[in-house]
Amino acid sequence: MAKNTEHKIRAIITGTTGMVGEGVLHECLQHPQVEEVLIINRKPLGLIHPKLKEIIHADFYDLSPIAHELVGYNACYFCLGVTSVGKKEPEYFKLTYTLTMHLAEILSKTGYDMTFCYVSGGGTDSTEKGSSMWARVKGKTENDLMKLPFKQVFAFRPGFIKPTPGLKNAHAFYKYINWLYPIGRAIFPNGFCTLKELGLAMINVTADGYDKQIIDSKDIHLLGAE
Template sequence: METKIRAIITGATGMVGEGVLHECLLHPQVEEVLIINRKPSGIVHPKLKEIIHADFFDLSAIEGQLSGYNACYFCLGVSSVGIKEPEYYKLTYTLTLNVAQTLSKLNPDMTFCYVSGGGTDSTEKGSSMWARVKGKTENDLMKLSFKRVYNFRPGYMHPTKGLKNVLPYYKYMSWLYPFVRRFFPQFVSTLAELGQAMINVVLIGYDKPVLEVKDIVKLAHVADK
């Protein structure tokens, strides 16, 4: 029997979440998508449901709407630039684990996909603050009672044409993409490849829980072979 994905996506009003949502809405094996946002996305699609919810530290008011899903694409995150460690820890680790713990309780058959970042520190002991916090987040997500947890560590992601939430500085970097893709492929993917890889990891799995850029690109193109 062909697997059908019923996915929850966070961060759909940001660049990464919007890109993952775009791929989900295009994919024939994704039958339903629920996005949870602090503000409306403005996207209308037959597959799509949307919940506007301001406080990701308290999901009690919407818990009744979060059951029956077998995938979560957690794309919500903040930059560490200009943020002290306690605040970054709260917005990265505490928020993510709160959402994940709620979803694991409601959907034990769920595959949870976390968008982390290249250079994340799995030891939690390095000098880089953001990398330590991301590493702890990854490590503790993998202790929860999901069916599977995968941590995605993208680098530069070439934007998907036509999407509206592309980060401003990307327009100054896009011209370099063909060169970097050819000579330094371990650092770059497309945003579409990230979305496709996240869909494929739910459909067919992967042999390790942490996916670097080369794994993301490989998994995105499994169906091409």
């Protein structure tokens, strides 16, 4: 697909202390169209790069003290997330929906034409009525993000993500079953993508748009092609 190489990106990324956020940050720092990256963390990431600015902020449920520092960006790659294992719905809802929407609502009011990319997950329930708690919560988060006045909103629904070699935050689960990746992708391509493809897909939808708001692994393969 044709790419708009003139579009310069200034991105906010959350979740960079986790595997997905670290991988997306890695792609952004290497990409020539990304001019600047702002990361928001509770503790320092420990990375220095000419493109990178970091804000340390403890309370993600109250970002109002740093709202003025979030102005001037045209993309947000929301990679912050938690597992639902062991959590009741009210706790998971707060950690997933409430936290995400708080940042999104602030960013939607900055006056900039922003693309918001939300990392959801394969199996997310857009109807919000299914039996799976996490899928309902993720579905509501996606749906309500798409109601906000952003230039574009995309919900990314990867399945198995192959980590980027050399990065430090890959989950042990992925490290031990990476050998399954070529087999799984060949048999069930909609359930497998690489972290590199995911990061590049976010950059490319920001620059070029896309005709779908729900981005599954097949779309990630297409959008993340170099």
